[in-house]
Amino acid sequence: MARPPQLTGAGGRATILDVAAAAGVSRQTVTRAVNGLPGISDATKERVLAAAEALDYRPSRFGRGLVSGGARQLGLLVDDLRNPYSPELAAAVLRLAAARGWNVMLADVGLAGDSDRSVQDLGAQSDVVIGSLGARAPEWIDRLGSVPVVELDPHGAPARGAVRLDPTDAVEALADHLVAVGVKHPLVLDAPSAVAAPGEPSARGALLLDALRRRGYLPEHVHAEAASADAGAAGTTAALARHARLDAVVAFNDVMALGALAACRGAGADVPGRVRVVGIDGLTLGTLVAPTLTTLAVDLDELARHAVDLALGMLDGSLPRSGPSVERVVRHRLVVRGSA
Amino acid sequence: MARPPQLTGAGGRATILDVAAAAGVSRQTVTRAVNGLPGISDATKERVLAAAEALDYRPSRFGRGLVSGGARQLGLLVDDLRNPYSPELAAAVLRLAAARGWNVMLADVGLAGDSDRSVQDLGAQSDVVIGSLGARAPEWIDRLGSVPVVELDPHGAPARGAVRLDPTDAVEALADHLVAVGVKHPLVLDAPSAVAAPGEPSARGALLLDALRRRGYLPEHVHAEAASADAGAAGTTAALARHARLDAVVAFNDVMALGALAACRGAGADVPGRVRVVGIDGLTLGTLVAPTLTTLAVDLDELARHAVDLALGMLDGSLPRSGPSVERVVRHRLVVRGSA
DNA sequence: CTGAAAGCGCTTACAG
DNA sequence: CTGAAAGCGCTTACAG
CATH class of the missing domain: 3.40.50.2300 (Response regulator)
Incomplete structure (x- = not known):
């Protein structure tokens, strides 16, 4: 490889000066060639471009940004x-x-x-x-x-x-909805919380629990291992096994709710016939599954x-x-x- | 707002020199203060930082990158x-x-x-x-x-x-699989192609059609309006209405296949009982739906x-x-x- | 503890 | 058509 012995740039990278030297021109001529500016003869341009290519020259985005601003x-x-x-x-x-x-x-x-x-x-x-x-x-x-x-x-x-x-309004609306459709034994399927003490509900979880309690429910509350579909499924499966009368799962997010949906299918529990499932986020994903996912959506x-x-x-x-x-x-x- | 009348930087942004002037120090003292370097008295540091704050000074990433390299x-x-x-x-x-x-x-x-x-x-x-x-x-x-x-x-x-x-091996395996499970009338649900002439199958589509034909099929081939779930659903619904005997949909990608799945549900066509549905990509998504999606997966x-x-x-x-x-x-x- | 100098790699006027 | 000069905003040695 005919790599020249000395390159100016850090990390062995060629700079505009290396190209200029190799092509036997000044640096502004290199700029003209490289940036397709006018005021340069075809012959010179070709020679410079060949040198640039040979040296694998690429203009530094820092040098360039410094003078021409660069995109935000x-x-x-x-x-x-x-x-x-x-x-x-x-x-x-x-x-x-x-x-x-x-x-x-x-x-x-x-x-x-x-x-x-x-x-x-x-x-x-x-x-x-x-x-x-x-x-x-x-x-x-x-x-x-x-x-x-x-x-x-x-x-x-x-x-x-x-x-x-701010999920408060939506949480209230959801709690009303659950009452209206006759839910008796809801579960709040929470995500593990990085902030709260172990066992403590997340902010969302607390909001849900409170809204349910104010309506006379004694909601279950469990923390999934993670905020993922798999963990949501595992948490739901376990809860379903423990509480035969469970008839609603409100998950911390849509992905966990999708896991809950899968778990219900696996347990032969019809959704929404026997168990209602709700997520939070409003992902597009929720419209692609069957049944489609009820959710507290964020725009x-x-x-x-x-x-x-x-x-x-x-x-x-x-x-x-x-x-x-x-x-x-x-x-x-x-x-x-x-x-x- | 006590904004000083003149700022050096382009776009009215303060530079290190503005801060230096405001604090009555040299620019390298500003560098020391801003970057938490040693060799500066607490009093000076405080004064410089206050000036920087007042001027809303933020070091230029270009100036910085030029001298210290910057992450790749x-x-x-x-x-x-x-x-x-x-x-x-x-x-x-x-x-x-x-x-x-x-x-x-x-x-x-x-x-x-x-x-x-x-x-x-x-x-x-x-x-x-x-x-x-x-x-x-x-x-x-x-x-x-x-x-x-x-x-x-x-x-x-x-x-x-x-x-x-390279989907060829997987396409062959899929075609064998479709034969094995008794599919008779497959549809290739293609995406609109930017390259090929209108009506021409995409590269993937052509591969699928060929593999099916070599096994004696006379596969249908339609282009969806877009490579989306909705378009996949629409394409499937239309095809289902036209060809009552359709018993497999192989979609251009998983998202379209999810649409096909929804369309089958909508048409009351059991999957996989009456229609088999296959996608391409191997998205995680495919494991969250019911039935789970058969697919040609890319790692x-x-x-x-x-x-x-x-x-x-x-x-x-x-x-x-x-x-x-x-x-x-x-x-x-x-x-x-x-x-x- | 503080500052004057040099230089990072580039482009933009300005001369020739 | 080509080049010498200045400068973008910063940091890294080096003096004091």
């Missing part, structure tokens, strides 16, 4: 892409961001081996970050450095901006719109830079389908 | 995040990339309003790109500039590197592994820089589940 970059921090909630949200954010000429960099703290570093890198590469930070928000906001952050469904008090999800487009608005507002100064944090609220909505 | 960035180009195939693939790539210390920037050419610009921006921000370029590969590779590209399931001859999907972790290997190999020079393009192959595998 929005960082999106998601939980776990394997739960369809994340990609549905990401799709909504991506679309809005693209429409405004923003790039989106994605980091998945659930998938990343070293989530701390993932968060930090995301901060270093983004002009603003939107993300589900959950319980680790304070720590991660710190890692993100000075980048403005819009928290999605924050657990505590948000640092700067946030879009809060992810609305969530994304608020988040992007807030994020961009923080940047262009249309939002106050100090003072109390700015919050938007998106309410869940009860969507009654086949399963309940 | 992998661009991932997907088709449409709303088809679960994309996020499942993205999750696999993200995990591998994160493990190797790479950031991932995501662009969705299906969702973006201006897909050309999306592609170009991705190229400008990435050290290497992995992507499903499909029929527009030549054009988009051009837009990506000099960034190395690993094509996923390329339609034509790949430019540099590619991971090719997305394997696909991602090859793609990331190839991408990183192109960068570190372990792959030849010129000569024929490098290809890896991932074979589909028949996974028989409940629906066929």
